[in-house]
Amino acid sequence: MSDIKQKPLINRYQTYDFVTRGVIPGAIDASHGTVLYLDDVNVSFDGFKALNNLSLFIDDGELRCLIGPNGAGKTTLMDVITGKTRPDSGSVYFGQTLNLLEMDEPAIAQAGISRKFQKPSVFDNLTVFENLELAMKTDKGVWTTLFAQLNGEQLDNIGRVLETIGLAELYSQQAGVLSHGQKQWLEIGMLLIQEPRVMLVDEPVAGMTHQEIDKTAELLLSLRGKHSVVVVEHDMEFVRSIASKVTVLHEGSVLMEGTMDEVQNDPRVIQVYLGD
Secondary structure, three states, X not given: OOOOOOOOOOOHHHOEEOOOOEEOOOOOOOOOOEEEEEEEEEEEEXXXXXXXXXXXXXXXXXXXXXXXXXXXXXXXXXXHHOOOOOOOEEEEEEOOOEEHHHOOHHXXXXXXXXXXXXXXXXXXXXXXXXXXXXXXXXXXXXXXXXXXXXOHHHHXXXXXXXXXXXXXXXXXXXXXXXXXXXXHHHHHHHHHOOOOOEEEEEOOOOOOOHHHHHHHHHHHHHHEOOEEEEEEOOOHHHHHHHOOEEEEEEOOEEEEEEOHHHHHOOHHHHHHHHOO
């Protein structure tokens, strides 16, 4: 794909139902190869420029790593994508036609953008299986939740996710007794069971053992091509192990993009983030 990205087409009425607040099936058009567009996005908090004319393009199915010093804008960027923060100006599109700035947080999640925060949020008193079941895209009404039986397709989906996250043998284990790394994998599974097109993952290996870090790298690499995965991480060895393309943020803007070797040898990145 050319480095020059074609800007999305504005055709929101064919893709977003403002009455039901839901996305019409098949609405995500990534025919140009790019699934997430941020163009000239600006966010200010009490005079502080958290994002400064930031432009970022994520390709469909790619695994991208975002790095940068504290205060570079990484969290604000994810907040804008998921609808938690509204920018002062700029454009944010999911595919060619879906304007995320016209949608609220639940609608964005329903459209296929999921987010994992740094600290795992699992239900400790439920089993691994029950955590995945609860996270499924189903009717969450009281009676449905209490009495509905999973069908064969749903059971197969849970089984596939359990295998993907490496917790198939622990499906009946309470989540509260899992290791820190296993809880992180379970939460990634809780995102996967929702079949997202884009996954935003914040510092997935913080606090993990070396063995858990290696398994997390394998897990995220296995998702490449099936989902677009954006990983925010400070562990440069881990970033090197998974990323073909790295975006460096600094003072709310994209400082540079490239391979890990290019990033680590760039004088600007060394000065503002990596050091000597």
